[in-house]
Amino acid sequence: MNPENFADINRRSANAFHEQKRLIKQLLAGKTITCRHCGQALQAQLPSAHSDTTGYIRCAKGCTDIELEASLPGC
Ligand SMILES: [Zn+2]
Structure with missing residues (x-):
């Protein structure tokens, strides 16, 4: 893999991270977000520090099946 491809992958994962944060904010604000693939409403489960619940966003x-980190930086 050449350095250009590597940089591109880094940029894409950073975009995905920001996309996730954006989705979470909108879902928490009570907005309905639809899956870009099937058009069904996405459901969010926030990770809980008190139980070992894993957070996710899925349709x-x-x-769409995104696992959320237990702690979201900046949240
Ligand atoms: Zn879907």
């Missing part, structure tokens, strides 16, 4: 069909 009914499962084509």
